[in-house]
Amino acid sequence: MDRVEKSCKNSAGVRQNRALAVWRQFRRNKGAMIGLIITAALILLAVSADFIWDYETDVIGMNIADRMISPGTKYLFGTDNYGRDMLARVGYGARYSLVIGAVSVLFGLFVGVPIGTSAGYLGGRYDTIIMRMIDAFSIVPSILLTILMVTVLGTSLLNLMIALAISTIPIFARITRASVLTVRYNEYIESAKAIGASDFYIITKYIIPNCFSPILVQATLRMGTNIISAAGLSYIGLGVALPTPEWGALLSASKQFIIQAPYLCFFPGLAIMITVMSINLVGDGLRDALDPKLKR
Amino acid sequence: MFYDGNVSAERKEEKKQSKYAIDVENLRVRYETSSEVVMAVNGIDLQLKRGVTLGIVGETGAGKTTSMLSLMNLIETPPGVVEADHIYVNGTDVQRLSAAELCRIRGNEIAMIFQDPMTSLNPVMKVGEQISESIMLHGRVSKKDAMERAARMLEIVGISPSRASEYPHQFSGGMRQRVGIAIALACKPEILIADEPTTALDVTIQAQVLKLMKQLKTEYGTSMILITHDLGVVARMCDEVAVMYAGRIVEQGTLKQIFNETLHPYTEGLFNSLPNIHNRVASLKPIPGLMPDPANLPQGCAFAKRCPYAAQACYAEQPARKTYEDGHSVWCTAYRDAEFHIKRKG
Numbered sequence: 001m002d003r004v005e006k007s008c009k010n011s012a013g014v015r016q017n018r019a020l021a022v023w024r025q026f027r028r029n030k031g032a033m034i035g036l037i038i039t040a041a042l043i044l045l046a047v048s049a050d051f052i053w054d055y056e057t058d059v060i061g062m063n064i065a066d067r068m069i070s071p072g073t074k075y076l077f078g079t080d081n082y083g084r085d086m087l088a089r090v091g092y093g094a095r096y097s098l099v100i101g102a103v104s105v106l107f108g109l110f111v112g113v114p115i116g117t118s119a120g121y122l123g124g125r126y127d128t129i130i131m132r133m134i135d136a137f138s139i140v141p142s143i144l145l146t147i148l149m150v151t152v153l154g155t156s157l158l159n160l161m162i163a164l165a166i167s168t169i170p171i172f173a174r175i176t177r178a179s180v181l182t183v184r185y186n187e188y189i190e191s192a193k194a195i196g197a198s199d200f201y202i203i204t205k206y207i208i209p210n211c212f213s214p215i216l217v218q219a220t221l222r223m224g225t226n227i228i229s230a231a232g233l234s235y236i237g238l239g240v241a242l243p244t245p246e247w248g249a250l251l252s253a254s255k256q257f258i259i260q261a262p263y264l265c266f267f268p269g270l271a272i273m274i275t276v277m278s279i280n281l282v283g284d285g286l287r288d289a290l291d292p293k294l295k296r
Numbered sequence: 297m298f299y300d301g302n303v304s305a306e307r308k309e310e311k312k313q314s315k316y317a318i319d320v321e322n323l324r325v326r327y328e329t330s331s332e333v334v335m336a337v338n339g340i341d342l343q344l345k346r347g348v349t350l351g352i353v354g355e356t357g358a359g360k361t362t363s364m365l366s367l368m369n370l371i372e373t374p375p376g377v378v379e380a381d382h383i384y385v386n387g388t389d390v391q392r393l394s395a396a397e398l399c400r401i402r403g404n405e406i407a408m409i410f411q412d413p414m415t416s417l418n419p420v421m422k423v424g425e426q427i428s429e430s431i432m433l434h435g436r437v438s439k440k441d442a443m444e445r446a447a448r449m450l451e452i453v454g455i456s457p458s459r460a461s462e463y464p465h466q467f468s469g470g471m472r473q474r475v476g477i478a479i480a481l482a483c484k485p486e487i488l489i490a491d492e493p494t495t496a497l498d499v500t501i502q503a504q505v506l507k508l509m510k511q512l513k514t515e516y517g518t519s520m521i522l523i524t525h526d527l528g529v530v531a532r533m534c535d536e537v538a539v540m541y542a543g544r545i546v547e548q549g550t551l552k553q554i555f556n557e558t559l560h561p562y563t564e565g566l567f568n569s570l571p572n573i574h575n576r577v578a579s580l581k582p583i584p585g586l587m588p589d590p591a592n593l594p595q596g597c598a599f600a601k602r603c604p605y606a607a608q609a610c611y612a613e614q615p616a617r618k619t620y621e622d623g624h625s626v627w628c629t630a631y632r633d634a635e636f637h638i639k640r641k642g
Contacts, residue, residue, distance in 0.1 A: 188415060194402055194480075196398075
């Protein structure tokens with residue numbers, strides 16, 4: 001009886017234990033921890049950007065006297081052709097990139113995962129119709145699709161996120177359906193049906209948790225890709241407009257000075273690279289830590 | 297000790313009226329694919345009395361599992377097509393039930409132990425949770441109470457309750473099968489279907505699992521259907537036996553009737569292909585040939601081609617059921633001749 005009680009106490013803390021176990025596993029992975037620290041720092045930077053710099057004066061305010069100063073002690077990242085501190089501009093830009101990446105991926109997950117799950121689980125004609133629509137959708141290269149949508153909707157931060165999210169949906173729908181198909185014919189799904197679990201219960205408790213890893217990894221990779229796409233769109237003038245310090249827009253504005261002032265391109269580019277890389281490192285680490293089969 | 301399912305008064309009434317735990321008439325299951333139609337089950341009748349263990353014996357592909365899955369309405373349609381005059385489980389026609397009503401019956405009144413313990417547990421869920429979910433699905437029990445019952449179930453099947461918070465991959469095959477049994481029994485079902493519960497286990501664990509199942513059966517009076525192709529398991533566990541071949545029952549009777557008064561040539565063949573403990577050097581006599589392709593069944597008796605007694609009539613028509621006074625049934629055309637008997641009996 002003693003043992004029974006003890007195990008019940010254990011089970012009360014099941015949720016906490018699981019989170020703790022995942023965290024322990026995650027912590028062992030050096031790359032993932034570096035990625036997590038950088039990502040956390042970037043998020044902190046994005047959240048507190050308004051306290052560090054004043055948007056009107058530091059970020060978009062011009063200061064012609066200090067224009068085109070190379071990186072040094074006064075201006076760590078140098079200044080641009082209007083004399084704006086690049087450190088402030090690149091730092092403030094973290095906010096745009098992270099928000100664009102996160103929102104577009106979350107929206108894509110929100111729509112794509114239910115589509116893929118229902119198609120994979122229900123199968124039959126429904127699956128065929130839905131997946132052919134998704135196929136038709138993804139024939140158009142995603143960057144082209146995004147450009148098209150931004151052109152139709154008009155250029156703004158919100159429209160950029162919507163466009164990226166929509167071009168992300170087919171990817172999540174596909175990958176979810178594929179992993180649902182590998183899971184749904186397992187005997188444990190049948191045994192769940194045999195104990196009287198409803199379809200909805202099976203999908204939420206059995207199918208999705210077992211498909212979680214590939215979706216999560218895809219989500220982090222996609223966040224990186226979407227940040228790059230957003231920067232690319234801003235670069236060609238279809239994303240966030242200047243003087244907003246979005247990293248792609250910064251690159252675009254700096255390209256004419258690439259010979260005289262290469263640092264103007266260097267820092268926004270480096271920021272994009274570090275952000276995307278650290279997010280991917282976190283995703284990889286999470287995938288390893290969440291897989292119960294890898295636990296020792 | 298167990299959770300008592302929340303069964304409505306109407307359901308209880310229905311149950312009382314039915315003498316049989318399972319009553320199936322003329323069950324036919326086929327799988328239709330674009331290239332062929334596989335006739336998996338071709339008209340079986342099955343009555344399972346309460347508290348009785350019925351063994352279903354037959355070689356791989358005889359339709360044992362398919363017929364059991366259709367009792368729980370678990371056949372995927374399409375490609376499966378299930379037809380029957382009726383399938384009464386506990387007095388309820390499962391073919392007429394809605395999805396929600398089916399969910400209420402599955403696990404609560406009729407539960408199943410699956411063949412392969414390596415794949416029948418959810419790899420991302422702790423075993424304690426997997427046992428407790430069956431309890432939670434069938435009644436308003438708090439998570440804590442359900443986990444407590446799950447821990448007790450583990451203890452009943454001989455696993456330390458402290459391991460409730462471990463994942464299936466941390467268990468050995470035999471322990472996983474016992475977890476499967478714990479899940480199946482968690483709601484104290486009236487009917488238990490065990491689909492080759494010991495096939496994937498090694499012999500020592502087999503004995504443990506069988507002992508456990510027998511013990512639970514006598515304790516709770518569960519009606520049980522045991523699918524197996526191991527005649528030793530049948531001899532140990534079952535009260536009644538049905539022998540299946542190519543989607544049909546070919547012989548049915550009590551354990552004693554099947555083992556000692558064998559009627560059907562196929563059953564005889566099964567016994568002949570067992571090693572003989574009294575004559576260890578004797579070579580086995582396997583049944584020659586293979587079971588016919590279920591997508592291309594012959595017009596007459598499906599066993600005729602392999603049957604040493606086959607006559608012209610066997611190839612022409614389906615054998616009819618012949619039931620003796622003691623309840624022993626056989627589906628074999630040869631028994632139209634009252635003088636006919638197989639070698640084993642003589």
